[in-house]
Amino acid sequence: AQSVAQPEDQVNVAEGNPLTVKCTYSVSGNPYLFWYVQYPNRGLQFLLKYITGDNLVKGSYGFEAEFNKSQTSFHLKKPSALVSDSALYFCAVRAPNRDDKIIFGKGTRLHILP
Amino acid sequence: DGGITQSPKYLFRKEGQNVTLSCEQNLNHDAMYWYRQDPGQGLRLIYYSQIVNDFQKGDIAEGYSVSREKKESFPLTVTSAQKNPTAFYLCASSSGGLNTEAFFGQGTRLTVV
Numbered sequence: 001a002q003s004v005a006q007p008e009d010q011v012n013v014a015e016g017n018p019l020t021v022k023c024t025y026s027v028s029g030n031p032y033l034f035w036y037v038q039y040p041n042r043g044l045q046f047l048l049k050y051i052t053g054d055n056l057v058k059g060s061y062g063f064e065a066e067f068n069k070s071q072t073s074f075h076l077k078k079p080s081a082l083v084s085d086s087a088l089y090f091c092a093v094r095a096p097n098r099d100d101k102i103i104f105g106k107g108t109r110l111h112i113l114p
Numbered sequence: 115d116g117g118i119t120q121s122p123k124y125l126f127r128k129e130g131q132n133v134t135l136s137c138e139q140n141l142n143h144d145a146m147y148w149y150r151q152d153p154g155q156g157l158r159l160i161y162y163s164q165i166v167n168d169f170q171k172g173d174i175a176e177g178y179s180v181s182r183e184k185k186e187s188f189p190l191t192v193t194s195a196q197k198n199p200t201a202f203y204l205c206a207s208s209s210g211g212l213n214t215e216a217f218f219g220q221g222t223r224l225t226v227v
Binding site: 006009032034036041042043044045046049051090092094095101102103104105106107 | 120147149154155156157159162172202204206208212213215216217218219220221223
């Protein structure tokens with residue numbers, strides 16, 4: 001079955017330090033992977049996606065993510081965290097030939113400490 | 115501006131009542147989705163529609179109903195059969211290709227009183 005796992009409920013990082021938010025997936029076939037961010041009482045905003053090609057993808061607000069097929073992972077990263085990055089982050093996957101579902105992980109709350 | 119609009123932002127329902135949440139998009143997207151968000155459980159798929167006049171159940175469809183009579187609109191009805199309807203509901207749309215991201219509305223917070 002198609003699934004996404006975000007193993008950390010919360011990640012705390014000091015401002016200015018690099019951050020990583022982890023995501024692993026399980027699909028049949030080649031995945032399409034996405035990261036979204038959610039601020040309190042708002043909808044989700046798209047950050048970046050991996051479709052094919054370069055394993056390192058760059059997105060909005062200085063975020064990037066690394067696709068690793070052998071580890072079935074798609075970790076979100078940023079070289080230098082800002083307090084304004086504090087939010088809830090969701091990883092999502094779509095799989096070929098699996099109709100049009102978008103499956104989300106449970107989310108990881110990122111706290112950037114000043 | 116193109117976008118996806120959910121209304122109302124806050125909704126209160128008495129037990130035993132049906133309520134309908136509105137979702138409208140002007141992005142000309144074929145696919146639309148309804149998710150329910152509860153603390154610590156992420157987003158769970160209720161229903162989705164890939165094309166007008168067609169929709170499929172998601173993982174937690176029991177107690178909910180939808181319609182897709184127009185491309186722009188995908189209303190969700192929370193029926194009295196839904197035992198625990200208090201949650202944050204999110205509507206999304208996408209152009210339908212697997213490589214495309216979804217666009218989300220701002221959500222409706224439903225509370226049973």
